[in-house]
Amino acid sequence: xxxLVHIYCGDGKGKTSAALGLAVRAAGRGLRVLIVRxxxxxxxxxxxxxxxxxxxxVLPCVRSFGFVSRMSEEEKQExxxxxxxxxxxACDRAVxxxxxxxxxxxxxxxxxxxxxxxxxxxxxxxxxxxxLEVVLTxxxxxxxxxxxxxxxxEITMRKHPYTAGVAARRGIEY
Numbered sequence: 607x608x609x610l611v612h613i614y615c616g617d618g619k620g621k622t623s624a625a626l627g628l629a630v631r632a633a634g635r636g637l638r639v640l641i642v643r644x645x646x647x648x649x650x651x652x653x654x655x656x657x658x659x660x661x662x663x664v665l666p667c668v669r670s671f672g673f674v675s676r677m678s679e680e681e682k683q684e685x686x687x688x689x690x691x692x693x694x695x696a697c698d699r700a701v702x703x704x705x706x707x708x709x710x711x712x713x714x715x716x717x718x719x720x721x722x723x724x725x726x727x728x729x730x731x732x733x734x735x736x737x738l739e740v741v742l743t744x745x746x747x748x749x750x751x752x753x754x755x756x757x758x759x760e761i762t763m764r765k766h767p768y769t770a771g772v773a774a775r776r777g778i779e780y
Contacts, residue, residue, distance in 0.1 A: 613747055614761060615743070615744060615759070616763075618762045629641060629662060630656075633660065638663075638707070639661060639663070639705065644710065665696060714744030718748065742755075
């Protein structure tokens with residue numbers, strides 16, 4: 607069976623939850639899942655739970671750089687080099703260890719912020735093993751990433767307790 611490329615994007619909450627739901631379902635069917643996270647740290651509630659599910663491997667966030675908007679140019683370069691290497695290592699491992707699903711959480715955002723080389727991502731997606739399903743999450747996917755995907759789901763914020771003005775600007779009433 608051919609593995610597909612999924613993108614969960616948009617300004618709403620739930621992109622990671624959707625990707626992790628897919629990962630849990632895949633593991634429940636006996637598939638092997640590798641999860642790698644970008645622009646995050648290990649202080650997230652799902653990390654210890656996912657690590658306990660047979661068939662799921664979560665790569666640890668060994669380094670945390672904070673918000674890109676607060677980084678100096680030197681810190682951005684250091685972070686970009688780190689995240690490029692993380693992406694490369696995760697792809698190598700997914701292929702070498704014959705995983706069925708690779709979830710790259712916040713990779714779309716990392717690409718849009720210049721923290722991961724999008725050309726490398728596109729090259730990997732084009733040349734990955736045929737059976738490898740790949741899930742990407744994050745805000746602001748480029749047109750090239752959207753064209754590469756088989757599935758694109760956009761999660762839109764409709765209501766948020768701290769940003770009601772966003773909904774109003776969109777003409778949404780609630």
